[in-house]
Amino acid sequence: MSITYLEAIRAAQARAMEEDPSVFIYGQDVGKFGGAFKATKNLALDYPGRVLDAPISEDAMVGAAIGAAMAGMRPIIEMQFADFSITGFNQIVNNAATQFWRTNIPCPITIRLPAGGTSGGGPFHSQSLEAIYSHYPGLIVMTPATVEDAYSMLLEAVSIDDPVIFCEHKYLYYHLKADRLPTEAMPAGKARIARSGRDMTIVAYSAMVHEALAVAEELATEGIEVEVVDLRTVKPLDTDTIVASVARTGRLLVVGEAWPWGGVTAEVIARVATEGFGLLDAPPQRLNAKDTPVPYHPNLWAAHRPTARSIAIAARNLLRL
Amino acid sequence: MVQVVDEVSVFRDTYLKAYRGMLLARVLDDKFASLYRAGKIHGGVFLGRGQEALSAACGYCLRKGDIFAPLIRDAAGRIAFGEPIIEAIRTYLGSSLGIMRGREGNVHRGNPKNGYLPMISHLGAMISVVNGRLLADRFKGQRTTVGLSTIGEGATSTGSFHEAINQAAVEKLPLILVVANNQYAYSTPNERQFACEDLVDRALGYGVEGHSVQGNDLNKCLQVLQQAVGRAREGFGPQLVVAKLLRLCGHGEHDDASYVDPRLKSEAFAQDCIKLAEESMLRERWADRTQLDIWRQQAIMEVEETVARVQREPAPDPYGAEWQALSTPRMIDGGHENI
Numbered sequence: 001m002s003i004t005y006l007e008a009i010r011a012a013q014a015r016a017m018e019e020d021p022s023v024f025i026y027g028q029d030v031g032k033f034g035g036a037f038k039a040t041k042n043l044a045l046d047y048p049g050r051v052l053d054a055p056i057s058e059d060a061m062v063g064a065a066i067g068a069a070m071a072g073m074r075p076i077i078e079m080q081f082a083d084f085s086i087t088g089f090n091q092i093v094n095n096a097a098t099q100f101w102r103t104n105i106p107c108p109i110t111i112r113l114p115a116g117g118t119s120g121g122g123p124f125h126s127q128s129l130e131a132i133y134s135h136y137p138g139l140i141v142m143t144p145a146t147v148e149d150a151y152s153m154l155l156e157a158v159s160i161d162d163p164v165i166f167c168e169h170k171y172l173y174y175h176l177k178a179d180r181l182p183t184e185a186m187p188a189g190k191a192r193i194a195r196s197g198r199d200m201t202i203v204a205y206s207a208m209v210h211e212a213l214a215v216a217e218e219l220a221t222e223g224i225e226v227e228v229v230d231l232r233t234v235k236p237l238d239t240d241t242i243v244a245s246v247a248r249t250g251r252l253l254v255v256g257e258a259w260p261w262g263g264v265t266a267e268v269i270a271r272v273a274t275e276g277f278g279l280l281d282a283p284p285q286r287l288n289a290k291d292t293p294v295p296y297h298p299n300l301w302a303a304h305r306p307t308a309r310s311i312a313i314a315a316r317n318l319l320r321l
Numbered sequence: 322m323v324q325v326v327d328e329v330s331v332f333r334d335t336y337l338k339a340y341r342g343m344l345l346a347r348v349l350d351d352k353f354a355s356l357y358r359a360g361k362i363h364g365g366v367f368l369g370r371g372q373e374a375l376s377a378a379c380g381y382c383l384r385k386g387d388i389f390a391p392l393i394r395d396a397a398g399r400i401a402f403g404e405p406i407i408e409a410i411r412t413y414l415g416s417s418l419g420i421m422r423g424r425e426g427n428v429h430r431g432n433p434k435n436g437y438l439p440m441i442s443h444l445g446a447m448i449s450v451v452n453g454r455l456l457a458d459r460f461k462g463q464r465t466t467v468g469l470s471t472i473g474e475g476a477t478s479t480g481s482f483h484e485a486i487n488q489a490a491v492e493k494l495p496l497i498l499v500v501a502n503n504q505y506a507y508s509t510p511n512e513r514q515f516a517c518e519d520l521v522d523r524a525l526g527y528g529v530e531g532h533s534v535q536g537n538d539l540n541k542c543l544q545v546l547q548q549a550v551g552r553a554r555e556g557f558g559p560q561l562v563v564a565k566l567l568r569l570c571g572h573g574e575h576d577d578a579s580y581v582d583p584r585l586k587s588e589a590f591a592q593d594c595i596k597l598a599e600e601s602m603l604r605e606r607w608a609d610r611t612q613l614d615i616w617r618q619q620a621i622m623e624v625e626e627t628v629a630r631v632q633r634e635p636a637p638d639p640y641g642a643e644w645q646a647l648s649t650p651r652m653i654d655g656g657h658e659n660i
Contacts, residue, residue: 024460050460055491057484060449064488067453070433073460075453090481095441095450097646102425105433106648137646162647189652236654 003181006173008147009039009112011181012154013076017047020074023158024050026061027078027112036080037114037173058088065109066096074108074158082113082167083127096163097138106161110154116169116207116257117305119298126294126301128206128256131263133165134235140164141235142188145209147178149232152185160188169207176210191238193245197225200251200318202311203242203268205231208255214308215315226315234264242268243276250281253318257305260288282321287314332543333607339381339401339539340598341616343373346397347595348620349406352628353413357574362413364426369394371537371569372501374594377401378542379469379499382550388454388468390438390447393428394501394568395471402437407627416634423637436466444472445481448498452485455494467495467553475506477520486559490528495553497560499546501536503568508580521563529559536564537594540601567591 003011016023025040031053034041044051054061058079065075079085085092092111099107117126134141140162144150150168157164186192194209195216204212209230216226229245231238246252252272254265265286272284289305306314350368357366369376372394380401383389389402400406411419412430421430421439431439436454440447451468458466476482477500489496506514517523524531530552534545542564549560567585571578585591602608608616647653 022460055484055487057449057488059446059481060452060484060488063446063449063481063485064453064456067438067450067455068457068460069453070438070450071454071457071461073457087480090443091446091449094443095446098441099433100648101646102421102429103431103433103439104422140647140649140652160649160652162649162652187651236652239655 002177002179003147004174005147005150005168005176006037006039008151008178008181009154009168010041010043012151013040014043014046016074016076016155016158017043017050020158022072023074023076024052024068025076025078026052026054026065028054028056028080030054030078035078037170039078039112039114058084059091062088062091062096062109062111065111066091066099066107069107069109070105075110076158077109077111079111079113081125082115082129083124085111085113085129092133092163092165093136093139097136099138100162101138107163108161110157110164110166112166112168114170115167116171117294117301118170119301120296121170121294121301122296123293128167128258128289130165130167130234131258134264134267135262138163139235140188140233141167142233143167143206144232145169145172145194145204145206145230147176148182148185151181153188153232156185156188167206171207172210186232188233189236189238191232191241192230193241194228194230195226197227198249199225200253200315201227201229201242201245201249202253202255202315203229203231203245204255205234205264206257208257208306211306211308211311212255215312218308218312219315224319231264237267237271239271239275243272243279246272246276247279250279251318252280252284253311253314254284254286255306255311256286256288258289260286260291263288282318285314285318287311333605335381335543336539337602337607339377339543340602341620342377342380342400343397343539343595343598344616345406345620345623346373346377346400348617348624349409350396352624354574356413356628363415366413366574367393367428367572368570368574369396371567371594372503373397374539374542374598375499375501375534375536375564375566376471378539378546379471381543382546383467383469386436386466388436388438388451388466390440390451390468390470392440392444392447392471392473394473394503395428398471404437406624407631410627410631411634414631415636416631417637418634443481444476445479445485448472448482448485448496449488451496452489452492452494455496456492464556465554467497467550469497469499469550471499471501473506474500474502474511474520475509475514477523478514486527486529486561489559493558495556495558497546497549497553497562499562499564502563502565504585505568505572505578505581507572507576510582519563521561524561527559527561529561530557532560532562534562534564535590536566537590537592537597539594539598565590566594569593
């Protein structure tokens, strides 16, 4: 018996609906069809009237979630792809994210973003948008890397009284399996040491955690011990865990699948440089996707985003600095 | 006969109440304009001059428990929905005691707890929020509430408007969407805004019921809004109300509205709704000149006294402020102290 990352997301939604009658799901094709990725498979049957198909109207989907939340509901919005959330961007960043600040009334909505690249996805089905949402005050941005976190963090997202952008990586949907669902979990907002090491720290999140772990495995055979920090949430960013890791290793490489300008990797380096400059034995490094739209062909795509291969090269270079 | 007399008297009472709300809104707006010119208001001032009849009718046709999402020219509707004028003044003057606590200004105010939704500047965005509030009521089995959102003709060009009215139609929600076609979106005239003959024709395309009204005629506005709100409440789905009128001021008080075509000003729909209502009341002998003067003086007194009170209230304190955009303290991002 094993459960995939995708099944964990479905199971978390089922449990949230089971435990709280104010939870409902709204998104394109989420009802009888079960969603483009089947993340809501059978939920419309199990919870009649609470899994609603939406017209192709991301702006109105988020707006309706905001209004429903005002009346005590806890909506989960499924964006069909993270890329399409941009047509609901105004409602997310200007309405939902500002509401508590303006009115003192919280806005408990969860927006699920099937994010990140897969082979053949191309420019408009591959984006990683955690940085742009993190830029706005009033949003929590989660980027689970494991089956356990996909499950427990989604449950936590629904229970939190603020808007949560839940970035679930499409590449992990089917590739990642666990033996069972977790019975206990680290709280969101805390980073996790995914692997301990003394020679350098690689900070990563979402699918890049697994690329980083592969690199740590590879370098271990050469006697190099890499510590891998899984951010879990990128906003809030657990600076303490990152700086503590750098204090142990003295070297920092930050890896993200998103575009390079600004963003999560830049933020991590800015904080370490500001708060832990004296801990660094070498200039901190970062690795991102190339500064172009995400390409379609697998050959181009593999070269566009960081992979275990390019991370290993960056890690070896950092050890020589 | 007795029945008819009763109906007339009920309508007269509603009319007089609505007129007094319009008058209070006009006096309040005039005060905001003078405070603005005196440099007492931070940022812009946006008036509802010329739109009071329509706006008041919107507010008075709703009842407790209904949802109201007003826009910038709804001073009268906000009063009619039950907002005390002190909240308008506190928001304009940035009082820390106001519902927006100096965090938002001018017309960007509301109280979601009371079904009174605070607008954001992005036009059309609040319509789907009303839809969501109505969906929540449906989930809870409350099927008697309705939601009313007001917008201008300019907002009908937004994607948000299209998405939201279509969404309401698909879900058959009791939404009343009131479009005040005041001829100009800031300075842009209708012919640069849309190409259809009449915006109400769009109702058919969306599969909703449509209503037209001359927006400066309080009598007609009350009748049409009562009808539209009633249809929504009875389960006939979304209602699109398109009112024709003229904005009798600039977009904001910084704007002299010199672009308004002078020929428009002589049109019937361009006449001042307050004057028309007063003439109508005199004609019907529902009030005489003395009574009108008393009401005006009462409105002026109420506005002046409330402004004086708010001017003595504390401004927000930046050092004591809670700089938190989230309600969950453990999820607040730290680490910006040194950056």
